[in-house]
Amino acid sequence: MSNPLYREIVQDIRTLVEATAHPRRRTIRLSPEVAAKLEALSSAGSAAAAADTHSEPAEVPAASTPAPDPGSPSDSGAREAALDALEKMVAMCTKCELCHGRTQTVFADGDPTARIVFVGEAPGADEDRQGVPFVGRAGQLLTDIITKGMGLQREEVYICNVIKCRPPNNRDPKPAEIEQCEPYLVEQLRLIQPEVICALGAHAARTLLRTNVAVGKLRDQWHEYCGIPLRVTYHPSYLLRNPADKRKTWEDIQVIMEYLGIPIPQGKGS
Ligand code: SF4
The missing domain is CATH 3.40.470.10 (Uracil-DNA glycosylase-like domain)
Structure with a gap:
C-alpha cells in the first residue's frame, strides 16, 4: 500500500470518527472486527511509514471505551x-x-x-x-x-x-x-x-x-x-x-x- 493512499484512508477514517463520535465523550464504538482491521491497517501503515523516511507517522484512532466524565466517580x-x-x-x-x-x-x-x-x-x-x-x-x-x-x-x-x-x-x-x-x-x-x-x-x-x-x-x-x-x-x-x-x-x-x-x-x- 502506498503511503499517500494509506494517509488518504486514515484521513477518511478520521473524518468518519469526527462525524460520528459521541459528542460528549469524543469516542466512537467499534465492533471487535472493525477494531482489529483498523489496528492491522495501523500496523501496516506504520511499517510503511517507517520504511519511507519522508512520510509522517500515521495514527489511527483505536477502539475505545467511553472515558468517564470529569468529576464523575470513576470506580x-x-x-x-x-x-x-x-x-x-x-x-x-x-x-x-x-x-x-x-x-x-x-x-x-x-x-x-x-x-x-x-x-x-x-x-x-x-x-x-x-x-x-x-x-x-x-x-x-x-x-x-x-x-x-x-x-x-x-x-x-x-x-x-x-x-x-x-x-x-x-x-x-x-x-x-x-x-x-x-x-x-x-x-x-x-x-x-x-x-x-x-x-x-x-x-x-x-x-x-x-x-x-x-x-x-x-x-x-x-x-x-x-x-x-x-x-x-x-x-x-x-x-x-x-x-x-x-x-x-x-x-x-x-x-x-x-x-x-x-x-x-x-x-x-x-
Ligand atoms: S415528589 Fe416524587 S415525583 Fe415529585 S419531584 Fe420528588 S421524587 Fe419526583
Missing part, C-alpha cells in the same frame, strides 16, 4: 455510593405534589455500571407497592425482552423511570412534575454513564426528547439525551395490548444489541 464503588445517596435524597423528596399519594418512591433497579439504561415514564400501582420499577405483567415482559431476547440478566441492565413517584390513577405526569423530577434522572445517567438509553413508550420518549411525535416515527432512528445515544421502542404495557408489535420492539432491541456488540442469537434475526 463502581464510588458510583454505587453516589447513587445510594441520590436514592436516599429521592426517598425524602417533596418537591412536587406526587409525594402525597405515593406509598414509596421508585428509584431504579439493576446494575449501576450497566451499559444500557431502560427508561419508562412513571411507576404504576405494582411499582408503587414494591418500590421497584417494571414489575407486574409489563415488568415481566421487559424482563423477557432482556433475558430471552438480549441474553442478559435483568441485573445486568439498569431500569428506571423519569418520574419517581406514582401519579394518582396512573394519570400522565404534569409538566411541572416532570420539571421537578427529571434532574434526578439526569443525575442517575451522569453517574451510570451508560452507552445507550432505551426509552420505553410514548410518554418516556416524548418527555426525554421534548417532542409530540409518535413512537412509531421516533423508533427508527437514533436520538440523544444528555449526550447519550437513545433508541425509542414500545412500552411493554402497550405490547401486552398489541402483541403484533412485539416484532417491532425486537427489531429495536436488535439495533441496540448491534450497537453494543451483543451477538444476536441465531434464528432470532429479523
Whole structure:
C-alpha cells in the first residue's frame, strides 16, 4: 500500500470518527472486527511509514471505551455510593405534589455500571407497592425482552423511570412534575454513564426528547439525551395490548444489541 493512499484512508477514517463520535465523550464504538482491521491497517501503515523516511507517522484512532466524565466517580464503588445517596435524597423528596399519594418512591433497579439504561415514564400501582420499577405483567415482559431476547440478566441492565413517584390513577405526569423530577434522572445517567438509553413508550420518549411525535416515527432512528445515544421502542404495557408489535420492539432491541456488540442469537434475526 502506498503511503499517500494509506494517509488518504486514515484521513477518511478520521473524518468518519469526527462525524460520528459521541459528542460528549469524543469516542466512537467499534465492533471487535472493525477494531482489529483498523489496528492491522495501523500496523501496516506504520511499517510503511517507517520504511519511507519522508512520510509522517500515521495514527489511527483505536477502539475505545467511553472515558468517564470529569468529576464523575470513576470506580463502581464510588458510583454505587453516589447513587445510594441520590436514592436516599429521592426517598425524602417533596418537591412536587406526587409525594402525597405515593406509598414509596421508585428509584431504579439493576446494575449501576450497566451499559444500557431502560427508561419508562412513571411507576404504576405494582411499582408503587414494591418500590421497584417494571414489575407486574409489563415488568415481566421487559424482563423477557432482556433475558430471552438480549441474553442478559435483568441485573445486568439498569431500569428506571423519569418520574419517581406514582401519579394518582396512573394519570400522565404534569409538566411541572416532570420539571421537578427529571434532574434526578439526569443525575442517575451522569453517574451510570451508560452507552445507550432505551426509552420505553410514548410518554418516556416524548418527555426525554421534548417532542409530540409518535413512537412509531421516533423508533427508527437514533436520538440523544444528555449526550447519550437513545433508541425509542414500545412500552411493554402497550405490547401486552398489541402483541403484533412485539416484532417491532425486537427489531429495536436488535439495533441496540448491534450497537453494543451483543451477538444476536441465531434464528432470532429479523
Ligand atoms: S415525583 Fe419526583 S419531584 Fe415529585 S415528589 Fe416524587 S421524587 Fe420528588
